[in-house]
Amino acid sequence: MNARWLLLLLVAMLAGLAPPASAHRLNEYLQATTIALAPDHLTLHLRLTPGTDVAPQVLAGLDANHDGQLSPAEQRAYAARVQHDLALTLDGQPASLRLVDAAFPSPQQLVAGLGDMQLTFEATVPAGHSPHHLVFVNQHQPALAAYLVNCLLPRQAGLQVVSQNRNYLQSRYELTFSTASVMTAGAAATPASLHRADQRALVATYFGHGVRHILTGYDHLLFLGALVLGAASLWELVKVVTAFTLAHTLTLTLAAYQLVRVPSGLVEVLIAASIVVVAVQNVNWPGAARGPSRLLMAFAFGLVHGLGFASGLLALLHQLPREVLLLALLGFSLGLEAGQQVVLLPLFGLRRLISQRPQGAGQLVPSPVWQRVGSLSIALAGLYYLGQAVVAVL
Structure with a gap:
């Protein structure tokens, strides 16, 4: 297979492997756990949010009699099932979890992706031993789940987080905490109060989420592909992508600090439109695709894509303390940038392989046929997304 066909195959994958619904479909069962420490007990608060793709499957396990309602008995049964799939040990001994609160949305809200189930458990902290070592394992519906776990920073005197560790999936979480420390009551939690290892762990966790978000965000991938097809040189691509990155950051x-709020439906429409506009410009006005207008367009559409990225980040944050939001935002942004480079550099390298007419130092004029084929494929995929987004808004 020569380079031309390889490039065409890659473009077809970007345009054709996209899922048949919104570009930001929630096809995972997000299970976010926050742990709050007290001197004699700890509280685990679980927010269970099934994405629209998997919500019917989750609901089928909830609504045992299939009457379209969640009775108190069905809610208690599901809470018990979740509890059975959780494991907690304190200082090497199994700890008993007690369900203290449960709240369920309606089945209609679950299917529409507008609600989450909230379960609160408590466990007793053994007396007379410090520091304590906690291990929390969540194995509820692992085939569907995307796990997230965080410990709230203690605000009581005598409590201090010593260290944290979690596996990549965040299905297993280890925490060492002390019940005797120099922290004062009401002390404000700041990133500086986290252990350096915990800061790195937090950044690394959200870095992974950022990479995953960009590599599974087919709309963003199509937009990046259109930028590559329109760039005449690597330096020009660097400038365009820099404008895009600055804008979406x-x-x-x-949006992460809730200073800007735009309806998600409108954001989806604008993102889909950006794909179409850039791809059509590559075909009909290739000269404009390599000048200042492309920089301005990349920046303007980058502002829109940043709002789309924010929807993915905010879905992960849940109750992450605001004081450490900056670390999560840093990791997520770095992950987005790394994911972009994973796509951009190989795609641009393939473009160079099929270039027919080098022009000047480092300059090349893309093969018009392949540029048009690729851009038209991306434009068609963008039109499909645009139709889906408009229908969802109406």
């Missing part, structure tokens, strides 16, 4: 940060 700006709106991602503002």
Whole structure:
């Protein structure tokens, strides 16, 4: 297979492997756990949010009699099932979890992706031993689940987090905490109060989420592909991608701190439109695709894509303390950038292989046929997304 066919295959994969619904479909069962420490007990709060793709499957396990309602007995049965799939040890001994609160949305809200189930458990902290070592394992529906776990920073005197460790999936979490420390009551939690290893772990966790978000965000991949097809040189691509990155970092940060709010439906429409506009410009106005107008367009659409990235980040944060949001945002942004480079550099390298007419130092004029084929394929995929997004808004 020569380079031309390889490039065409890659473009077809970007355009054709996209899922048949919204570009930000939630096809995982997000299970976010926050742990709150007290001198004599700890509280585990679980927020269980099934994505729209898997919600019917989750609901089938909830609604045992299939009457479209969640009776108190069905809610208690599901809470017991979740509890059975959780394991907690304290200082090497199994700890008993007690269900203290449960709240369930309606089945209609679950299917529409508008609600989450909230379960709160408590466990007793053994007396007379410090520091304590905790191990929490969540194995509820592992085939569907995306796990997330965080410990809330203690605000009581005599409590201090010593260290944390979690596996990549965050299905297993280890925590060492002390009941005697120099922390004062009401002390504000800041990133500086976290152990360096915990800071690195937090950044690394959200770095992974950022990479995953960009590599599974077919709309963003199509947009990046259109940028590559329109760039005449690596330096030009660097400038365009830099403008895009600066813009989406700006709106991602503002949205993460809830300083900017735009309806998600409108964001989806604008993202899909950006794919179409850039791809059509590559075909009909290739000169404009390599000038200042492309930089301005990349920046403007980057602002929109940043709002899309924010929707993915905010879905992960849940109750992460605001004081350490900056670390999560840093990791997520670095992950997005790494994911972009994983796509951009190989795709641009393939483009160079099929270039027919080098022009000047480092300059090349893309093969018009392959540029048009690739851009038209991306435009068609963008039109499909645009139709899906408009229908969802109406």
